[in-house]
Amino acid sequence: MPFIPHTAEDTRTMLARIGAASIDELFDEIDTDLMRADFGPLADGVGEMDMLAAMSGRARRDQTGPCFTGAGCYDHHIPAAVWDIASRGEFMTAYTPYQAEASQGTLQVIYEYQSMMTALTAMDVTNASVYDGGSALGESVLMAVRASRRRQRQGGARDSAPVHIAVAGACHPLYLDAARTITRNQGIEIGEPLIAADGRTDLDALAAGPAPAAVVVQQPNFLGLIERVDEVTAWAASHGALLIGVVNPTALALLKPPGEWGDDGADIVCGDGQPLGIPMASGGPSFGFLCTRQRLVRQLPGRIVGRTVDSLGRPGFTLTLQAREQHIRRAKATSNICTNQGLLVTAATVYLALMGAEGLRRTAARCHARTRDLVDALTSMESVTSRFSGPFFHEAVIDIGRPAGPVAETLAASGVVGGLPLGQLHPELDHCLLVCATEKRTDADIAAFRQALAEALAR
Amino acid sequence: MPFIPHTAEDTRTMLARIGAASIDELFDEIDTDLMRADFGPLADGVGEMDMLAAMSGRARRDQTGPCFTGAGCYDHHIPAAVWDIASRGEFMTAYTPYQAEASQGTLQVIYEYQSMMTALTAMDVTNASVYDGGSALGESVLMAVRASRRRQRQGGARDSAPVHIAVAGACHPLYLDAARTITRNQGIEIGEPLIAADGRTDLDALAAGPAPAAVVVQQPNFLGLIERVDEVTAWAASHGALLIGVVNPTALALLKPPGEWGDDGADIVCGDGQPLGIPMASGGPSFGFLCTRQRLVRQLPGRIVGRTVDSLGRPGFTLTLQAREQHIRRAKATSNICTNQGLLVTAATVYLALMGAEGLRRTAARCHARTRDLVDALTSMESVTSRFSGPFFHEAVIDIGRPAGPVAETLAASGVVGGLPLGQLHPELDHCLLVCATEKRTDADIAAFRQALAEALAR
């Protein structure tokens, strides 16, 4: 009986105390008709040893060479201390810190995380995480719509009017997909990204489109380019729309933080915390972050930790503003989110403490420099060019002069994860790969990628 | 400055407080002549990321297929919980528990370990580990000699007479090497193993040899065979020699424990704890265990933990009988051992707690059955035979009809760790491989080994 401690004697004694003849008797309130299920198709249980052997075999199959794909998930160095600490039973096997006095560890970590994220984004407040970057964008849109509907309500408008959200420039298409799924049933329509020929925001198209409740802009954008965030923010402010920034937290060590975009900064900032000490691990678990202005704090979904005092006046931490949440407000909550991505927040907090401002800056700078090296190496080949000329952070679109999908498959056959073919997501970029080099990529890695690509293109 | 927290400001303030102008001034008691060393050949420091990249590259080079070599180090399943717990900072980064009140965790673990090891061996007492199986044998011999010299001294004999130790049957040759190095300078001579044609103890040779102070017998012996431990123990008892048993702890789940060998059992029992939850890891760190009778407890080297009470009468644990140890007794200590293999003892304790008697028995039984399957598979080939016919535990000597060294190299070239060629250690077994199959080896592993061997032999 894996993980069940009961001896036969235990079972007997307990049943006797209950006054039941058998365990099955404890299920006597369930219709016998409902107890006839066939679980036959399940396999027999195996020990940990055999389980690990089988899982290792599968894991080994998927081991690859160095990774040059980014697109929202990045192969950064993770200090060994991060997961040594985050995997401690005390962090890993605790529940949500509902009993604050017995959960000061988790609560203080979240408070520190909140402090770090607001420092990084130059925003006022943040929650304790949502699921991921995609759902964070969905929640950001809902927040913005709540805030703008409230404004409209105060102005006497009806609640049910359909709401438009504009997307300025190349925003991660999978984030947009997730956000649409999440917001669709609330009468919200998220527009197509408005991308100019230079790969950045098409400001004219933005001005020409329907009046949005909010404008979404991603920095760096999905194509790796540094966006015109100041202009977009100014435009939104002057058109009464909230500005939602989608940001890469590593990039924020270098780039102007969203709290300082335009004149007054962004209203809502979200993104995925994966770059902060979280393994790629097929994209999850990671965490979504969500920051905003003090004035919108009651529109934030999810958990928030506050510092307070105990009955002896000593500092301590507790979940606060719970009246926003589903377990108190039920149908009136800001969101249905309950379980979030707490352990990943713990890892990110340790990561940020270890990196500090200088560590994160160096990582960001190195990523940028390596990607430049990569682009230089690849475009030194005939028939390979850079698709856009604007400044990029750590991803770039390279044009290989033929449909990129089959080429990526050829690369895969030789074990190289060689960038994302863009045709599926952006048909006009069918000949393009979105490539990324993090601080981990060595000269030898880059040379090997160039070689593999040269071979694939020579076919 | 990796791992040094000082800021420039810290350094300045501290030097000012000391009243020194520079750090170098703090070294002003050292002759300047001694401060001119050239450390130039050392490399520049690298970050954790680059270090891990380099180490990973090397580690990957050494990754092999399934391992069929034993010979004192075994590829057992290690429950994931074992090292998750042993790697906790509280266990891993503590010192020897000299301040008992601040080290109850480590101390209680050792007490529990002592309880488990004495249960497994049916001996009275054990210490908290020595370095490994080989040095444990060395310390066992020294113990036995101390005990027998004491006996002789009480009988009026001189201390400096050279002492003979007999080795009954095939004892691990590398253990014997280590034991000889350790004991050589104390006028002790360890004989050659006395092996009969059936691969087990040559009792006649034992009787014919010089009178030993102690007899060493290994169970199962180095050739994997179940030894005549009862006879050897009886012989030693009747000849006034102490009996030192070298045992495999996994085997003890099945086999008669040394405390019950012969009429009165072994006097000293030692071995290597690696099979108890320790990765092979090139053979170290592992730990040596050393058990004995109550009457010899003061001859035990190394640390011992005792249960006592605190000033409120509550139970607690502390190092005890320290008057045997070098830090108290200096030149008169039982051994110079100080640092032992504490963390490995912690791992073994968690391992034994998780396995329990039934888990360990199953592991042992499975190893035995798998090795039988392996031997059957290999000897089903023409030209491959079993060298000995006696019962084995989880290792066996197979004869491949030609020098085994080159064949092992051929196997290595195809990534197979295919048993130990015995010619170097036992020239008469030059055509033989010592093979082992633990509970981890699957049918597919065994088939692959057979196939590789068939190919190697077909060359």
Add this chain to the structure above:
Amino acid sequence: MSERAPAVGTTTIFDIGAPGRRAHAQLAPDGDVSDLPADCLRASGPALPAVSELQAVRHYTNLSRCNFSIDNQFYPLGSCTMKYNPRGAHRAASLPGFLERHPLAPDALSQGFLACLYELQETLKVVTGMAAVSLTPMAGAQGEFAGVAMIRAYHDARHDDERSEILVPTAAHGTNPATAVMCGYQAREVAVGADGDVDIEALKAVVGPHTAGIMLTNPSTCGVFERRIVEIAAIVHDAGGLLYYDGANLNAILGKARPGDMGFDVLHMNLHKTFATPHGGGGPGSGPVAAGERLLPFLPTPYVARDTDGSGHDVYRWLTVDDRPQSIGRLSAFMGNAGILLRALAYAQMLGREGMRRVGEYATLNANYLMERLREAGLELAYPTRRASHEFIVTFREEAKTQGVTAMDIAKRLLDYGCHAPTTYFPLLVPECFLIEPTETETPEELDRFVEALIRIRDEVEREPELVRTAPHTLPVTRLDDVKAARELDLSFRTGG
């Protein structure tokens, strides 16, 4: 008596830094960024901590020690299924081949991972009795969202446009009504009877052409099995509504009974409960959603299909909106909490068929034993005539009335006895309640210790009520001031500094 070093709780990571201090070994080689336009760069570095590696390790190691957790304590948190999280499953999910896999790696480099997901989908189908499973939801609430969005997509596809309400029992978890609203529905409550079952008459009164569906937990959060579930299903189905099963309590019936057989059309499971993946201090979780035939086309993408290649080998691939045009779509950027799914699969493999059954059996045995012992000790049960499912409810309304000691006070006092408090004040319909869920992985001795503690606290309530009212007394902090926390918001070091 003594003066310890400053308690960690009072010192944040920001307090122990010094300008210029660094964990040097973590600094990457620098990179030239002079090609970036100056106006897009930040003027000064973010105010992050400046500590050495040892300082960070020591700080967070010590902070961890201020938590209760499954690895340290009994944690009978009702509705949360705080059971042992096998370390082997953690190991499996931490294998380098899995940790280093990029989510958008080509299928050809992902067959091992996809095979795992496919196996888990198949396992969950059998366990729930449903037709298909999508693993993408990242927690229970996202699973609920997916399920209700599927119900909506179904009605929409049939142009059955008048259905604007989702029914939820008053005992339901807060995520249920909140989910209904996120899907654009109104949440309409249905009363629960004195025996803990849904009041069938009340249900009949509200069900109708506006009913899009009903969300039910079974066993319910009253800790009892909804006995008339088949009848409820018929009522809702007859009215044209669909049934959503909130699988948070699946642990109670795992391997014994299946929601699919009870008439549910769609459900989610909480793998972080029933499948023993760790809660992580608030997540991550995973809430796979399973559908019957009717709702299958609407499942969220991506999920995994198995094909066979020319030579008869299994080949796995992602199913996307191209394959499932009626899908509600994607719920997150990639495919869900992959690492949690791998842990759940590892757990499922170790349990096997028999192990699954025993989970339900022993979770139920432990709950009924604990309930019986507390009954004998004189505590008041909320549903004394019922079997406990895997959890049950006691109420301290008497203590609150006569001694002015609340359930919360008793919960805090339990912490002093070294065990985590049960869920308090949920479900909302039972006053001053504890929802107690021991789970199957605890020993009877541990349950006895809990009974002992509650008995002693009850005595304290009588003899020294102030002791209980001011608990806890042995933790890093005493009772915290929640009101101050909400009134004088201090949400980050800067604003709080």
Add this chain to the structure above:
Amino acid sequence: MSERAPAVGTTTIFDIGAPGRRAHAQLAPDGDVSDLPADCLRASGPALPAVSELQAVRHYTNLSRCNFSIDNQFYPLGSCTMKYNPRGAHRAASLPGFLERHPLAPDALSQGFLACLYELQETLKVVTGMAAVSLTPMAGAQGEFAGVAMIRAYHDARHDDERSEILVPTAAHGTNPATAVMCGYQAREVAVGADGDVDIEALKAVVGPHTAGIMLTNPSTCGVFERRIVEIAAIVHDAGGLLYYDGANLNAILGKARPGDMGFDVLHMNLHKTFATPHGGGGPGSGPVAAGERLLPFLPTPYVARDTDGSGHDVYRWLTVDDRPQSIGRLSAFMGNAGILLRALAYAQMLGREGMRRVGEYATLNANYLMERLREAGLELAYPTRRASHEFIVTFREEAKTQGVTAMDIAKRLLDYGCHAPTTYFPLLVPECFLIEPTETETPEELDRFVEALIRIRDEVEREPELVRTAPHTLPVTRLDDVKAARELDLSFRTGG
């Protein structure tokens, strides 16, 4: 005030078991053993614990929390160099390719591992200024054994048979004289002067034709650098003896000065001190031994040689007794504590040349700063006129005389202040002493906190001596009865039960 669950310390793993209880997931499939002769089998299973997996995990997790450790506390244990153990080095040594390597794997399958060892050997040669290094000793004491055995082998090879004594200063660590005896020598003590240096006249008085060698630590365990080391070397060498360097204190001069330049013939290093590998609650350590040209042939085997293959690539192989016929031979079954060696290499790679130097510098800065602050606070220094090396000694003989409060009492009281006590009563020649070694990885703030604590305890000694005499007061246990432990031996659960 409150009644916690039974403290772990009072409950052993045997107490929480139940006959037949098991961690089922850890059971291997059974195997048939009926072919084994019945008379070699054991009659009944060993009395091991019978617990569930959760019970074991919870028990040992909670036990760990009863320890002080570097990851939790300042740990200024003199002579032990308790500094930060980089987690990255632990990760490096835990790479699957290293963990899964069989010690007797063929060289062809071991080139990565052998390359690591070779690189470490070369690094240690540079750092010590010696001619060759063998990594096999498993701790400092085994390194000492190897070194003295090499001295003996050297004299034996020259048939210089009268040399029967090893000289050790009175301040020496206990392993030094014990080692001499294990190598068949007599240990002869040499006095240490009032300034902490070896008394040269005393040395001259004992050195002679019986002198096989001398064992010295430098800086010595008096916490000062042996200033006349070159003169000492000349005296001993002139008498035909050799010099052994006990490298336990190498941290003090790492990257600054080298034993090889001081005239030592052989030495060991404690990688678990100077090279930051964790102490593990008592080990494992690693004590590589380094030799000058004279003793090189006697180094213990195996160690690693680098050759070049036909195509100019490096090829590594083991050196064995066949290559080094004069070697003292093997010290353990395989090649030493491989995993510790890998950790040390990882650390050395991260430090690099500059980092090595800074270790010595900042270890010395921290010690001198702490010594200065304690001097200012009025504590009595054992060697007030000397620089501290990486450690220094204070003595509480005044407190012992006037208040009856011993160094041990003060050490125990320090535990209440949340920091580990320094080494007490060592070296033996200073009464009531603390040997204090802060190491370079601690912040000045941490040192200040320690000073603060000692000042407060000194006040307590005056005002409330009983409080100090009965310390500790805040740990899982109060002062333990050592006498009872030794008198009424309870060394295992069975005998103790």
